[in-house]
Amino acid sequence: MTRHRYAAALTAALISFVFVAPGTLLAADKINYRLKWLFNTSVVGDLYADVQGDFADAGLAVTVKSGGPERDAIKELELGQAQFGVASADQVIRALDKGAPVVVIAQLFQVNPLQWIYRQSAPPINDLSDLKGRTIGVTFGGNDETVMRTLLAKAGLETSDVKLFNVRYDYTPFYRGQVDIWPVYRNTQGIVIGRKMQADDDPVRFFIPAGFGVKFVANSVVTSRKMIQREPDTVRRFIRALLCGWEKALDPDNSEKALDMLQQYDRDTPRELLEAQLAITRTLVKPTPDLAIGTIDVAAWKQTEAIMRDQKQIAQPVGVEKALHSEFAF
Amino acid sequence: MLPRRIVQFLIIYFLGLAGLLAVKYGLQLSNYVIPGPALIWQTFQAEAVRYLRDVLDTMSIAIIGQVLSICLALLVGIVGRQTTWFGSFVKVAAYNVQAYPIVALAPIIFILLGDGFLSRLLIAAMICYFPLLLSVLGIMAEPIRDIEHFYRMTGRMRWQLEVKIRAFENLGKLTTVVAGSATLAMAGTIVAEFIAANAGIGYSIRIALYQSDLGKILIALFLIGISLSVYQGLLEWCGAFIRRTWESN
Amino acid sequence: MASSASMQLSCRQATFRYPRTATPVFEDLSFEMPGPGFNALFGPSGVGKTTLARLLTGTSRDFAGEIRMDGIDRVLYTYNTERLPGWSAVGTHLERIVAPGQHDLRDRLVALFDMQPHLASRFAQLSLGQKNRINLIRYLLQDFQMLIMDESLANVDEPTREQIILGIKDLFPDRFFLYISHNVVEVAKFCRHILVLAAKGRARPASVVSGRDHNRDGTPDRERLERAMLEIVNAA
Known part of the structure; x- marks a missing residue:
């Protein structure tokens, strides 16, 4: 095969891959x-x-x-x-x-299983205005940030009325009490953290956005x-x-x-x-x-x-x- | 040297981008999977300034981290060049530290140092340190016999002179390694920010990833690449400048 | 400055082999070579001239037999591919390694070696011959009783080389030089004694031949010179 033919065959193969591949996958x-x-x-x-x-x-x-x-x-x-x-x-x-x-x-x-966990020893959040002054964990860029900002807007609170804390995989800031309320998946991490804290005689509660009319x-x-x-x-x-x-x-x-x-x-x-x-x-x-x-x-x-x-x-x-x-x- | 580096980067970047767009139009993919040129341009206009600030923030940490690791690598390289027990101990210790993957160490670093400046700096330094160390050790442990012979024969050899001879003879190699390690320092800082920081371009990339926004990531890559090219070009220029001054005083 | 009236380099059945190798570089080497003076070490490539030089400097003591150096304490060894660091001019380097009180000697050597015009140059800018000359000057300014010059004048043109050898003989009559060279005419003409290491398989591995030890004032006797040359070649 000459070099030109070789190149042409290669191009054809590439083109057929690009255009045909999704179809073949779908037909499988x-x-x-x-x-x-x-x-x-x-x-x-x-x-x-x-x-x-x-x-x-x-x-x-x-x-x-x-x-x-x-x-x-x-x-x-x-x-x-x-x-x-x-x-x-x-x-x-x-x-x-x-x-x-x-x-x-x-x-x-x-x-939505995305909820916030907080200590029972902290004042309960019965109204969205109760969020004022608290240090709230959010994953910047994540949908918990979106939900929390909506909740704050609904409560008429400015971002400056609370302290937003950047959350990652490590819960230490919540355990240490640096952060008051921490976002969790209620049915997975929520249970793990809740049990751990219960074992330390530090029982928890969950703050559920849907309960305040924010259904995300x-x-x-x-x-x-x-x-x-x-x-x-x-x-x-x-x-x-x-x-x-x-x-x-x-x-x-x-x-x-x-x-x-x-x-x-x-x-x-x-x-x-x-x-x-x-x-x-x-x-x-x-x-x-x-x-x-x-x-x-x-x-x-x-x-x-x-x-x-x-x-x-x-x-x-x-x-x-x-x-x-x-x-x-x- | 500098313009050439930038042009080379632009060629690579736009070739990559063209490839992506070819796939997009070939497979008729939506802007969600691969953004079109108009959307990329729009994202560029909206985010370029903020991202550039982030890149410079990241780069400033990468540079400090790099300087730290250069100093450390020189120190360990100079001590470890000796064939003594202590020399080999230092060498082994330096290799071992590097054997741990940064992703495994990062959580410990963040717990100990928090998620601010220090953690980012340390991780950047750790990532770019090892290749630097290897080169410095290689250079420092390799005698330049034809030059050193006289000083050894006449009992004039001091460690400072030995280091000076070996550094001078390998200045070109050292410059290349230092310029190359800039990429690693930058990558290290970005990784650190990606894992756990509140600032920098790595952090912005993480947010863009949360939002599946490839357009923002393309802009971030562009700015990282261009800044890195400029920085590396400057480092090479500095290397050449040092060599010129050293050779002509 | 060291000075010594009588010097003697002698070797009894010296055998040297590199670790983990079967064939020795040389075997049963025995000779006696009186000093001081401008002497030579001659022999075909691979007979162990450089190895012997290393043994003489004491950098390697891992050999069988005996090497004695009477009246010789400080031995220096220099070779032709040595370099000076590139960060300063060669003159500056020379300045740094000259002992107090030796500046006069330095100036004479620089003149003798015709290096005055090149002192401001970097080592890399010199020709091969100039490089070898400046390197040799450095060694001659050191404190030594024996200097082994391993092809130290390679790439230097013949008239300059003669000039330099004669100059060294004038300036350092009380030192022991061991000049390693492949130039049989040169060693026969200028050297007092020539230690000839023979090619492998010869009956006598080493012999010391008398050279013409030609000085500035005398005229060489052609016939005797040819005889010395023949003797050297036969011994090698």
Whole structure:
């Protein structure tokens, strides 16, 4: 082969890779489901549907992939690396703002697990104005910052009325009392920290933004617009199998089975801690017995968008309600 | 030297950017996955000044960290060049410290020193210290026999003279290593800020990552690259200047 | 300044081999060489001239046999690829290593070696011959009884070399020089004794041949010089 032909072949191969690759991935039988975070109690239903065969029963070969800080399910949907994924509402809204063809097919958490922990010995926060003068932990750039700024605005407080403290993985500033209220995921870290402090005779309380009218939607199941247009049946089968898995995982009758399974994935957390986490997860995903898991709280989504617009995190209204598609699940 | 470095950086940066845009348009990806030129420009206008300030903040720490590690590497290199027990002890200790990954040490550093200036400085210094040390040790432990012979034969050799001879003979190599370690110091500071700081470009990149904003990250990379090119160019110029003055006094 | 009326370099069955090597560099080396004077060490490449020089300076004592240096305490060894540091002019370097009271000698040497015009230059700017000359001046300004000059005048043109050797003989009559050179005419003409190390496999590994020890005032006897040369070549 001459050098020119060689170069031409290489170019052709590259071009075909760039243009054909997503199509071939989409056409494959296998489905990739990218979670938002590592395998822990927050994804118990996702794992359950996989391990207990709900996906297989629906005729789907699903690979459940753990997420992490460097993962972004919405980007993977566009790149064809995943067909379904879990993303938080702020991710979805930001993606819509930039023209990403993403749709929401179910909302996993009815109550956002992102809450703030504080000591019972501190004055209780019964009203948002009680936040005044406190040192509040927020992850700058994270959605806890967005939520907290919304709460402060709602209370008519300026940023200067409180002290915002930059939060990272290390809880020491909270243990030491440098920070009064500290953001946690209620169903995971919230339990670990709460128990540790309880053991030191320093019991805690949780400050729940939804209790003060700020409903910022958390994890939801997303897929691409192309997927719901071209393969609505796959979408339907997938989301129903997934929600069926969630229902079963959170059914108190199945809790032993669910815990056995969780222990396989999350070996570092003791079983009794997993049990407590599972109980709290139940209240966040299925707060009332009559509310079906996966229900999309449209009002909360609109509020989330409004909050992000107020804080100039998106340039223009995205009309998030147009991207919400509960018809596949129900 | 300086303009050449900047031009080289610009070529690499824009080639990379062109590659990204080719993928974007080839795969018809949205601005969320890869921002288009208009959005990148818009982000540049909105963030450039703030990010430049962040980059300079980061760089000032990287420079101090680098100076510290140069001093330390010279000190250890000079002591460790000897084939004595103490020399080899210093060398082994220096190697061992580096065997621990910074990400594992960082939490300890942040707990002990907090998340301010000192932690960033220490991590920057630690990351750029080892390659410097290796070079300095290599240079200082290698005799320049043809020059040193006379001073040894006549009993005139002192450690200062030995260090001077070896440093002078390897000035070009030292300059290259120092300029190269600037990149590492910068990377170290950015990593430190990324893990746990309240300021600097690493911190801004972390926030941009939270918000999945590749546009901001591209701007940050551009500013980091251009600042680093200028800094490295200046270091090389200083090296050449020192050599010229040393050779002509 | 050291001075010594009688000097003697002698060697009894000296054998040297580098660690972990089977073949010795030289074996059963025996000779006696009286001093002082301008003497030479001659021999084909690889017979161990430089190694012997190292043993004489005492930097290596790991050999079998005996080496004696009577009346010789301070031995210096210089070789032709030595360099001066590049941060100052060669004149400045010279100034730094000259002992008090030796400035006069320095000036005479600089004149003799024809280096006056080059004192302001850096070492790197000198020609190869100039480099060797300035290096040798440094050594001649030191306190020594024996100076081993390992091809120290390489790349110096012949008239200058003659000038320098004659000058050294005038200025340092009481020292023991061991001039390592491959130039058989030169060593036969100027040296008092020539220690010839023979190529491997020869019956006598070392022999001392008398040279013409030519001085500034005499005229060399051509016939005798040729005989000395022949003797050297035969011994090598």
